[in-house]
Amino acid sequence: MKRFKAVIQYDGTNFVGYQIQPNGRTVQEEIEKALLRMHKGDVVKIVGSGRTDTGVHAKGQVIHFDSPLAIPPAKYRKALQTFTPYDISIVSVEEVDADFHARFGTIGKEYRYFVQRSEFFDPFARHFTLHFPYKLDISRMREAADVLTGEHDFTSFCAAGSGREDKVRTIYAIEITEEEDTLVFSFKGNGFLYNMVRILVGTLLDVGNDRLTVAQVKANLEARDRTQGAKTAPPQGLYLWEVYYK
Amino acid sequence: MKRFKAVIQYDGTNFVGYQIQPNGRTVQEEIEKALLRMHKGDVVKIVGSGRTDTGVHAKGQVIHFDSPLAIPPAKYRKALQTFTPYDISIVSVEEVDADFHARFGTIGKEYRYFVQRSEFFDPFARHFTLHFPYKLDISRMREAADVLTGEHDFTSFCAAGSGREDKVRTIYAIEITEEEDTLVFSFKGNGFLYNMVRILVGTLLDVGNDRLTVAQVKANLEARDRTQGAKTAPPQGLYLWEVYYK
Numbered sequence: 001m002k003r004f005k006a007v008i009q010y011d012g013t014n015f016v017g018y019q020i021q022p023n024g025r026t027v028q029e030e031i032e033k034a035l036l037r038m039h040k041g042d043v044v045k046i047v048g049s050g051r052t053d054t055g056v057h058a059k060g061q062v063i064h065f066d067s068p069l070a071i072p073p074a075k076y077r078k079a080l081q082t083f084t085p086y087d088i089s090i091v092s093v094e095e096v097d098a099d100f101h102a103r104f105g106t107i108g109k110e111y112r113y114f115v116q117r118s119e120f121f122d123p124f125a126r127h128f129t130l131h132f133p134y135k136l137d138i139s140r141m142r143e144a145a146d147v148l149t150g151e152h153d154f155t156s157f158c159a160a161g162s163g164r165e166d167k168v169r170t171i172y173a174i175e176i177t178e179e180e181d182t183l184v185f186s187f188k189g190n191g192f193l194y195n196m197v198r199i200l201v202g203t204l205l206d207v208g209n210d211r212l213t214v215a216q217v218k219a220n221l222e223a224r225d226r227t228q229g230a231k232t233a234p235p236q237g238l239y240l241w242e243v244y245y246k
Numbered sequence: 247m248k249r250f251k252a253v254i255q256y257d258g259t260n261f262v263g264y265q266i267q268p269n270g271r272t273v274q275e276e277i278e279k280a281l282l283r284m285h286k287g288d289v290v291k292i293v294g295s296g297r298t299d300t301g302v303h304a305k306g307q308v309i310h311f312d313s314p315l316a317i318p319p320a321k322y323r324k325a326l327q328t329f330t331p332y333d334i335s336i337v338s339v340e341e342v343d344a345d346f347h348a349r350f351g352t353i354g355k356e357y358r359y360f361v362q363r364s365e366f367f368d369p370f371a372r373h374f375t376l377h378f379p380y381k382l383d384i385s386r387m388r389e390a391a392d393v394l395t396g397e398h399d400f401t402s403f404c405a406a407g408s409g410r411e412d413k414v415r416t417i418y419a420i421e422i423t424e425e426e427d428t429l430v431f432s433f434k435g436n437g438f439l440y441n442m443v444r445i446l447v448g449t450l451l452d453v454g455n456d457r458l459t460v461a462q463v464k465a466n467l468e469a470r471d472r473t474q475g476a477k478t479a480p481p482q483g484l485y486l487w488e489v490y491y492k
Contacts, residue, residue, distance in 0.1 A: 009368075009369055009370075010369055011369040011370050011372070057370070081366075081367070086367070086369060086372050087369045087372070088369060089366060089367050089368065089369045091366065120327075120335060120337065121327070121332070121335050122255075122335065123255055123256055123257045123332060123333045123334060123335045124255075124257050124303070124374065126257070126332050126333070128370065
């Protein structure tokens with residue numbers, strides 16, 4: 001038995017998320033179905049670095065699985081791609097040490113969020129960006145991003161009812177860049193709570209649009225109370241961009 | 247009653263084409279439904295510059311319609327957009343002379359076709375480009391494009407059974423440009439026959455991939471026989487880019 005690490009991309013539009021659900025099509029299910037076919041009916045379970053929600057995309061999701069197949073990794077990638085539907089791409093497959101773990105081995109992740117600022121709605125981008133044709137003060141948003149960067153208890157910035165786990169996370173960097181009429185948010189951190197990136201984006205858009213001051217963001221963060229938080233930005237602008245391992 | 251010209255964009259993925267069909271969702275039907283709502287139940291028919299097929303996109307389709315509504319064109323655009331689904335965008339609405347005709351008034355059109363040459367399939371581009379990871383000799387394709395440019399009888403390059411109409415058309419220019427890993431074909435001409443652009447793209451790809459010589463393309467053109475033609479490239483790479491009027 002060998003352990004394999006694979007990097008995958010997916011268009012989240014037609015999935016109810018990464019993780020297998022009783023109802024609805026998931027990324028995990030489609031890849032396990034592909035592995036089942038490659039293994040002639042033997043079940044092969046995959047472990048992902050973490051979940052993504054309905055409509056959220058991935059450019060660099062990482063999974064691992066164990067397989068007895070004696071085929072070289074490059075051919076493994078191609079074979080797995082052959083059995084996988086068109087909204088998932090297998091970017092690479094490599095053999096790794098038996099103690100590699102896609103979820104517990106992560107030391108950080110990058111998420112990106114794309115906002116399209118064009119006056120008119122672009123039908124070609126509707127599943128891949130948030131259309132936001134309103135005024136935004138980018139420098140004020142960067143000030144608020146600085147407040148959020150670092151080690152904090154992010155209780156105010158995760159979905160209500162997401163359990164009693166420790167809510168302290170470290171954001172290494174938040175970058176906001178403009179590429180023509182698109183605003184790209186990059187969040188790098190040691191881990192992110194449920195809906196945290198989408199709530200951070202909602203907060204930063206509220207700051208840019210004069211609905212929230214930087215001081216209020218600081219107060220919300222210190223309040224450790226989700227009810228203080230901003231709106232959750234919609235899923236289609238969000239991408240799990242990269243997962244880091246040691 | 248005033249006549250209006252509108253420029254529209256649409257993502258063709260979820261349409262069975264532009265023109266109303268007994269079965270399936272069409273662009274014409276969605277816009278006429280929007281106009282019906284704006285006119286409180288009075289039917290307003292639209293006329294397009296021409297049809298596009300299932301899965302084919304438009305960046306600059308042009309339509310006209312007559313409406314008694316006394317609202318300024320800029321507000322007309324916004325109102326019509328409000329009633330139109332998210333895969334159609336109303337780019338502009340302007341009042342025109344009563345003798346403007348979106349179909350009969352055209353003096354030419356530009357179509358573009360996008361081919362993605364990356365080794366790996368990109369799930370985010372699957373509805374918007376043709377993935378073609380095989381070798382292509384671009385300079386040979388440009389030679390073949392020169393053969394096809396000009397006034398010709400394009401019987402060999404239109405769908406079989408597309409009627410007895412005159413098959414002579416003039417292609418003003420075929421340009422093939424490379425933008426990173428994407429190949430963009432631009433076709434400008436006074437008119438295009440049914441499936442003609444997709445058959446031209448199929449032919450040029452066959453030339454680039456050594457399945458057809460430039461001499462064979464010339465012979466096919468002169469044969470005026472559809473059965474000599476190349477494969478029809480799939481619809482998702484094709485965009486009606488611009489429609490020209492006097």
